[in-house]
Amino acid sequence: MKNIIISLDSANKRRQHIENEFGKHHLSYEFFDALRPEQAAQYAKSLNLEDTSDLTPTELACMMSHVAVWEKIIAEQLDYVAIFEDDVFLGEDAxxxxxxxxxxxxxxxxxxxxxxxxxxYLSSKTYEVIPNKRKLAILEGKNLGAAGYILSLQGAKLFLDFILKQPAKPVDKMIFDEFIATQIEPVYQMLPALCEQEKILKKKQDNNSEVTLPSALSSERKLRRKQEKKKGFSKLQLEASRLIRNTKKHLLAKKIVFK
Incomplete structure (x- = not known):
């Protein structure tokens, strides 16, 4: 298995975190230098990507960095690649x-x-990975985040083909929401999950925990969500819709833990 970490070449603190985290598990890896906004815009244009106007510059850079890794998998004919962002923590069986x-x-x-x-939302049928420890289920609904996933060569081709034909949105929404909805190919979820971003991990542990690996993407996403709310439903409609979704998820969805 080849492990690729998407990371800005200037992100020294995050790269040190990866060195420590992957070193703890005796894992080899390579950094893929994340694209900056101006590079990403040129790259998107070269691929004739659909309209990217709904993305912030950082969101576009994030998306195109993932796309570039998929293209690398295809160009180098790599059988399987685990793709990570540079703020992940790894679990027991890494x-x-x-x-x-x-x-x-x-x-x-x-x-x-x-x-x-x-x-x-997960399939009732599961597939054993490590007896009595880890299994896979098919994702039947969105599970956002693109900080840790494994692609085969075929998986990279499927993602690339899909993303080049859709109006551009944040990469995790495209691949772990809209792609799942098409049912083009099953997307499997590992249970328990093998990795988790620092911000998610610390939020679960303690709301007052300081995030030591902050991301510029988070602030841009908050701003975009506020703008979307202004364009869309009223506050009352949004709250009612959120309540219905949360109630349904509480009753029917299954918990995903990191271990």
């Missing part, structure tokens, strides 16, 4: 699962190994 691929069945092309949403 060494076993991220150094070999013999646990991956031939038709498992997209495996999300990250915990992001507290709950998600």
């Amino acid at each position: 060494t076993e699962l991220l150094t070999q691929t013999n646990w991956i069945q031939p038709d498992w092309n997209i495996i999300k190994i990250e915990a992001f949403s507290k709950k998600a």
Whole structure:
């Protein structure tokens, strides 16, 4: 298994975190220099990407950095690659699962190994990965976040083909929401999840915990969500819609934990 970490070449603190975290698990990896907004805009144009006007410059840079890794997988004909963002923490079985691929069945092309949403809609059927420890289920609804996932060569081709034909949105919404909705290919969720971003991990542990690896993307996303609310439903409609979604998820969705 090849492990690729998307990271700005100037993100020294985040890169040191990865060195420490992956070193703890005796894992080899390589950094992929994340694209900056001006590079991302040029790259998107070269790929004739659909309208990107709804994305902030940082969101576009994030999306195109992932796209560039998929293109690398295809160009180098890599069988399986685990793709991470540079603020992840790894779980107990990372060494076993991220150094070999013999646990991956031939038709498992997209495996999300990250915990992001507290709950998600999952298939009742599961697939054992490590007996009595880890399994996979098919995601039947969104589970955002793109900080940790495994792609086969075929999975990279499917993601690239999909994303180049859609109006551009944040990369995690496109691949772990809209792609899932198309049912083009099953997207599997690892249970328990094998990795989690620092901001999610600390939020679960203690709301007052300081995030030591902050992201510029978070502030831009908050601003965009505020703008979307102004354009869309009234505050009352938004609250009613949120309440219905949360109630349904509470009753029908299954918990995803990080371990």
